[in-house]
Amino acid sequence: xxxxxxxxRPAHPAEHLYIIMRIAVIAVIVFLFIPALNPARVxxxxxxxxxxxxxxxxxxxxxxxxxxxxxxxxxTEDSFRILFGSSIAACIGVCLAAVSGCMSLGNLKFKxxxxxxxxxxxxxxxxxxxxxxxxxxQIATTSKPDRILPMIPGGFYAMLVLAIVLIVGFAxxxxxxxxxxxxxxxxxxxxxxxxxxLLPFIALVAVFSYLPLWGWRYAFxxxxxxxxxxxxxxxxxxxxxxxxxxxxxVRDIIRVLRNTLAxxxxxxxxxxxxxxxxxxxxxxxxxxxxxxxxxxxTVPNFISWVLVYAIANCIFATDGFISSLMISLGVxxxxxxxxxxxxxxxxxxxxxxxxxxxxWSAIIYISAISGIDQQLYEAATVDGAxxxxxxxxITVPSLLPTFFVLLLMSxxxxxxxxxxxxxxxxxxxxxxxxxxxxxxxxxxxxxxxxIPLSTVVGMTKSIVSVVLLxxxxxxxxxxxxxxxx
Amino acid sequence: xxxxxxxxxxxKHAGDSPMYRLTVGDxxxxxxxxLFFTIFTLACLFxxxxxxxxxxxxxxxxxxxxxxxxxxxxxxxxxxSLLNVGDxxxxxxxxxxxxxxxxxxxxxxxxxxxxLVTQKEMWGRSFWYRFILITMYFNAGTIPxxxxxxxxxxxxTFWAYIIPxxxxxxxxxxxxxxxxxxxxxxxxxxKIDGAPYLTIFRKIILPLCKPILxxxxxxxxxxxxxxxTDSLILMQSEPKLYTLQHRLYIYLNQASNLAALMQSGGQxxxxxxxxxxxxxxxxYTIAMVTVIPIxxxxxxxxxxxxKGIMLGAVKG
Numbered sequence: 001x002x003x004x005x006x007x008x009r010p011a012h013p014a015e016h017l018y019i020i021m022r023i024a025v026i027a028v029i030v031f032l033f034i035p036a037l038n039p040a041r042v043x044x045x046x047x048x049x050x051x052x053x054x055x056x057x058x059x060x061x062x063x064x065x066x067x068x069x070x071x072x073x074x075x076t077e078d079s080f081r082i083l084f085g086s087s088i089a090a091c092i093g094v095c096l097a098a099v100s101g102c103m104s105l106g107n108l109k110f111k112x113x114x115x116x117x118x119x120x121x122x123x124x125x126x127x128x129x130x131x132x133x134x135x136x137x138q139i140a141t142t143s144k145p146d147r148i149l150p151m152i153p154g155g156f157y158a159m160l161v162l163a164i165v166l167i168v169g170f171a172x173x174x175x176x177x178x179x180x181x182x183x184x185x186x187x188x189x190x191x192x193x194x195x196x197x198l199l200p201f202i203a204l205v206a207v208f209s210y211l212p213l214w215g216w217r218y219a220f221x222x223x224x225x226x227x228x229x230x231x232x233x234x235x236x237x238x239x240x241x242x243x244x245x246x247x248x249x250v251r252d253i254i255r256v257l258r259n260t261l262a263x264x265x266x267x268x269x270x271x272x273x274x275x276x277x278x279x280x281x282x283x284x285x286x287x288x289x290x291x292x293x294x295x296x297x298t299v300p301n302f303i304s305w306v307l308v309y310a311i312a313n314c315i316f317a318t319d320g321f322i323s324s325l326m327i328s329l330g331v332x333x334x335x336x337x338x339x340x341x342x343x344x345x346x347x348x349x350x351x352x353x354x355x356x357x358x359x360w361s362a363i364i365y366i367s368a369i370s371g372i373d374q375q376l377y378e379a380a381t382v383d384g385a386x387x388x389x390x391x392x393x394i395t396v397p398s399l400l401p402t403f404f405v406l407l408l409m410s411x412x413x414x415x416x417x418x419x420x421x422x423x424x425x426x427x428x429x430x431x432x433x434x435x436x437x438x439x440x441x442x443x444x445x446x447x448x449x450x451i452p453l454s455t456v457v458g459m460t461k462s463i464v465s466v467v468l469l470x471x472x473x474x475x476x477x478x479x480x481x482x483x484x485x
Numbered sequence: 486x487x488x489x490x491x492x493x494x495x496x497k498h499a500g501d502s503p504m505y506r507l508t509v510g511d512x513x514x515x516x517x518x519x520l521f522f523t524i525f526t527l528a529c530l531f532x533x534x535x536x537x538x539x540x541x542x543x544x545x546x547x548x549x550x551x552x553x554x555x556x557x558x559x560x561x562x563x564x565x566s567l568l569n570v571g572d573x574x575x576x577x578x579x580x581x582x583x584x585x586x587x588x589x590x591x592x593x594x595x596x597x598x599x600x601l602v603t604q605k606e607m608w609g610r611s612f613w614y615r616f617i618l619i620t621m622y623f624n625a626g627t628i629p630x631x632x633x634x635x636x637x638x639x640x641x642t643f644w645a646y647i648i649p650x651x652x653x654x655x656x657x658x659x660x661x662x663x664x665x666x667x668x669x670x671x672x673x674x675x676k677i678d679g680a681p682y683l684t685i686f687r688k689i690i691l692p693l694c695k696p697i698l699x700x701x702x703x704x705x706x707x708x709x710x711x712x713x714t715d716s717l718i719l720m721q722s723e724p725k726l727y728t729l730q731h732r733l734y735i736y737l738n739q740a741s742n743l744a745a746l747m748q749s750g751g752q753x754x755x756x757x758x759x760x761x762x763x764x765x766x767x768x769y770t771i772a773m774v775t776v777i778p779i780x781x782x783x784x785x786x787x788x789x790x791x792k793g794i795m796l797g798a799v800k801g
Contacts, residue, residue, distance in 0.1 A: 035636060049635070196511075209624070215632040218628070280522075284522065302783060304775075310733060313768065314535060420714060429538075446718055446721075455626065462625060
């Protein structure tokens with residue numbers, strides 16, 4: 001395997017042609033997933049959220065809306081069978097195209113095989129498009145064109161062009177490329193082998209982490225759930241200005257921002273607590289006791305916020321521990337639900353955050369403390385330093401670098417306090433004080449279906465967060481000569 | 486390992502005893518210090534204990550609110566009754582399946598990716614590594630993410646829990662760092678013998694990586710078990726696929742309707758139910774069912790958890 005590196009063959013000029021085909025391959029794969037580009041959507045009645053892949057997997061996704069139309073024989077089952085079969089062919093063609101794209105990274109012999117695959121893939125896709133066209137002509141003969149809305153989607157032509165590019169390109173390279181030396185084995189260079197092994201994961205990242213950025217386009221459209229995006233509902237920066245013009249929205253945003261910054265600020269202001277926790281814990285002599293504390297104070301970190309809320313319920317609700325204790329002691333006449341009410345919401349949230357996180361966050365400091373050179377303490381003791389002097393002058397300075405890294409990282413997250421905690425603790429009485437940015441975006445987008453406006457808010461938040469993170473990183477580099485990312 | 490760490494602390498405290506006598510102030514400090522930590526630890530432990538004793542005690546006493554410290558009239562029928570609630574057992578199965586499958590795939594993928602990105606021969610290695618890592622620092626936001634999942638047809642399907650979480654950048658960093666700490670000679674000699682990359686990965690790298698893989702597996706499993714938001718956002722019209730946490734959230738919010746919910750589970754008559762379990766008990770029991778796996782796994786896994794956070798600290 002390592003010997004193959006030595007005999008690198010100069011690339012034939014025609015091999016550069018593969019770039020065109022590879023781009024075409026990536027394009028057809030994208031066409032497979034994007035509903036707006038579905039070539040099989042030959043009728044306006046087919047659900048606009050159906051992608052080519054869905055069309056090729058589920059027959060129902062094509063016929064779903066046509067129950068009545070089929071019964072009244074405006075259209076026939078046969079047209080849909082043809083449409084479904086063609087979609088399947090196109091899907092298989094796309095898979096073949098993907099395979100040929102990967103194979104084209106191999107040596108000459110492999111490339112010639114890739115060409116055959118590629119020609120086959122192009123032919124299959126073209127055949128699929130042919131079938132879709134046949135289905136279209138059948139559907140177009142309907143007696144109710146105004147209901148069925150027969151049409152040839154833009155994706156159809158694009159897909160057809162791509163199929164032709166694949167066929168012509170692969171056929172041309174097959175023709176131009178020299179024949180491989182007899183006895184040459186079909187191989188892929190090590191560097192491409194490794195890349196091909198990573199490729200599926202790169203695709204996953206692209207689809208699930210980068211593709212959502214494409215969703216930012218909703219911010220520029222007047223979109224309601226179920227609509228399609230088109231030039232007709234393009235509104236430019238309307239939602240951005242709406243954010244500043246609409247009085248109700250402005251009030252909401254100000255309130256939400258105040259809550260977000262207040263709770264993040266409280267979090268930052270108490271970020272020294274885990275460090276203090278660790279320092280004082282290490283002052284206890286008994287190892288067993290330290291171990292015990294450490295084990296059980298980290299448990300809350302591993303339960304979800306829903307469970308924290310369940311626990312809050314069992315302690316503080318009307319029928320919870322405190323109420324029943326107070327009643328049995330005769331202090332209160334009846335149970336009190338301490339989770340209701342708007343007083344001190346920020347502090348309560350901070351307290352729950354500390355209860356959940358302090359033991360866990362302290363671990364990092366505890367192990368840092370056990371790494372401190374013991375001679376420092378001994379020397380200080382000889383010099384007459386007391387317990388607090390040693391804590392302040394030796395332990396604290398040794399922990400500060402860790403502290404600053406964590407602090408800077410939380411500066412980058414100042415706008416993202418997550419929504420779980422606030423969602424579960426939210427109720428009618430405290431909603432004004434508890435609504436943070438993440439929760440607001442969720443309620444606005446999922447709850448009220450205001451996709452564009454919530455996208456604008458989320459988008460702004462993402463950009464500000466990235467800027468903050470990079471500033472924090474730059475600051476860290478400048479102050480400590482170390483990057484935190 | 487543990488002993489060495491302890492020895493260090495013993496040395497530290499032994500260091501002050503000969504020349505430093507404990508003053509009254511020191512004693513006061515120690516007492517306050519120990520008192521504080523005892524109270525805080527109890528505050529972390531007691532809620533779980535309270536939850537537990539209320540689920541196993543006599544339901545009448547629980548409803549009257551007299552079970553505060555000591556369980557009375559111990560029985561396990563509450564847990565057995567929960568099995569009759571249809572949608573709860575579905576959630577349990579969904580969550581367990583997701584935890585198992587999601588963790589398995591995530592760990593396998595992290596191991597393979599972590600190995601691949603250490604291979605200097607790879608075409609565009611550092612570019613692709615950064616391509617994956619940079620996703621830790623930005624995200625498009627909840628709504629575009631949701632719209633993306635909808636566009637891909639993953640909403641209201643089980644796979645929405647599994648596929649997006651296969652690639653976990655942070656875990657990949659951990660594995661990569663770990664592999665880099667393995668002596669390169671081991672791998673080199675196998676390469677010279679002409680072993681294919683995947684064989685080297687399977688036979689040499691994977692066995693050596695077990696500790697780090699165990700660590701990320703545990704974090705992954707806990708994360709999957711606790712998952713709530715994705716169920717809430719992605720499964721809006723598929724209640725069968727709600728995770729356990731989501732189910733618990735719903736129960737907590739509609740405690741008053743619980744008797745009716747139990748009734749829909751069949752097998753128990755309404756009257757029997759009302760006398761057997763109040764909404765409070767049901768809430769507590771579901772919470773307990775959700776928390777038990779974590780509490781059971783936790784003591785055995787604690788060292789892996791701690792290893793995990795330490796690794797995170799040195800990632801650089």
